Amino acid sequence: MKLQAKIFGLGLVLVAGMAVAKDGVTNPVVKERMDLMQVVRVNTGTLGDMAAGKAPFDAARAAEAQAALVAAAADIPAKFEPEETDPVSEARPEIWMMFDEFTAKAKSLEEAAAAVDTASLDGVKAGMGPVGASCKACHSDYRM
Numbered sequence: 001m002k003l004q005a006k007i008f009g010l011g012l013v014l015v016a017g018m019a020v021a022k023d024g025v026t027n028p029v030v031k032e033r034m035d036l037m038q039v040v041r042v043n044t045g046t047l048g049d050m051a052a053g054k055a056p057f058d059a060a061r062a063a064e065a066q067a068a069l070v071a072a073a074a075d076i077p078a079k080f081e082p083e084e085t086d087p088v089s090e091a092r093p094e095i096w097m098m099f100d101e102f103t104a105k106a107k108s109l110e111e112a113a114a115a116v117d118t119a120s121l122d123g124v125k126a127g128m129g130p131v132g133a134s135c136k137a138c139h140s141d142y143r144m
């Protein structure tokens with residue numbers, strides 16, 4: 001059982017790793033940060049689907065998705081630190097004018113994700129509100 005959970009976890013990590021940025025991005029630095037956002041999206045989706053009853057609740061899967069989301073959130077500042085752009089990028093220049101504030105918003109997501117109680121469906125339901133709010137808080141200021 002333990003081993004099975006581990007194998008399943010590995011599968012999820014691979015799925016997360018396959019999340020890809022939008023077509024046509026050519027700047028590799030921008031592609032990397034878009035790929036990171038897709039990892040954020042995929043893992044938020046796993047938890048969100050459980051919360052919405054679109055997927056059965058599975059505590060082990062929820063914990064894996066949470067760990068991947070926390071790790072991805074923690075990686076946001078490093079991936080966005082270089083001020084790079086691309087014709088398809090939706091990043092606003094304000095990111096680099098107010099990088100401390102941007103970083104604080106990444107931290108809010110990291111904390112909201114870490115606070116999700118993945119042991120129960122009610123915990124996931126309660127925890128996803130603040131997670132979603134932290135996506136929105138950053139996107140409304142820093143994403144076109």
Ligand code: HEC
Nearest residue numbers: 021022034037041044089090091105106109135138142143
């Ligand atoms: C600290 C700021 C920040 C937080 C928090 C954040 N995002 Fe983003 N996100 C961005 C920025 C900036 C972009 C645009 C990047 C670009 O186009 O260069 C983006 C882009 C995206 C994209 C598009 C990626 C692509 O392929 O172009 C998705 C999907 C996404 N975010 C999902 C999420 C979700 C879901 C959450 C919350 C769980 C979240 N983001 C939290 C800043 C943030």
